[in-house]
Amino acid sequence: MxxxxxxxxxxxxxxxxxxxxxxxxxxxxxxxxxxxxxxxxxxxxxxxxxxxxxxxxxxxxxxxxxxxxxxxWAGHEFLAAVRSDTAWGRIKARLAERSVDLSLDAIIAAARFALGG
The missing domain is CATH 1.10.10 (Arc Repressor Mutant, subunit A)
Incomplete structure (x- = not known):
């Protein structure tokens, strides 16, 4: 699946x-x-x-x-990074432009970048 x-x-x-x-x-x-x-x-x-x-x-x-x-705790942190549709869209776009598959680590790294962290 x-x-x-x-x-x-x-x-x-x-x-x-x-x-x-x-x-x-x-x-x-x-x-x-x-x-x-x-x-x-x-x-x-x-x-x-x-x-x-x-x-x-x-x-x-x-x-x-x-x-x-x-x-x-990790679940709350992850959700905080991807909750907003705007942030989620930025994260997916950033990973797509770099041809990186969506993975937990990649999403967290992209979220830090997208959120300025």
Whole structure:
């Protein structure tokens, strides 16, 4: 499955906005995306240390389900860099003009540059 950065931003944004640490964010809370894609991206976010949550298996497979609970410190920092559509557009443009694939490290580096840091 391909990593979808728009879905990653959406998951982080919605979970941060909830503010309720007793909530569990399953795929059905993102009906505009296929459930398997949401679970996969939550798994990626948990693996990257941006989101706390759990999955019913260590790796994606048939019947794989994950849920998110809260952003980590790194998740809040990452979201702060990509939250605004304007900043996100600048980041993607900067990486595209340099023919750099979107990766977590590349996005963070481009965000620092785009935000003057």
């Amino acid at each position: 391909k990593r979808e950065w728009e879905l990653i931003r959406l998951i982080l944004t919605r979970i941060e906005a909830e503010g309720d640490l007793s909530s569990r964010w399953f795929a059905d809370r993102f009906p505009e995306w296929p459930a398997d894609a949401v679970s996969y991206h939550m798994w990626l976010l948990i693996q990257a240390g941006l989101l706390t949550g759990q999955c019913n298996a260590d790796a994606p497979s048939a019947g794989f389900v994950c849920h998110g609970v809260a952003l980590t």
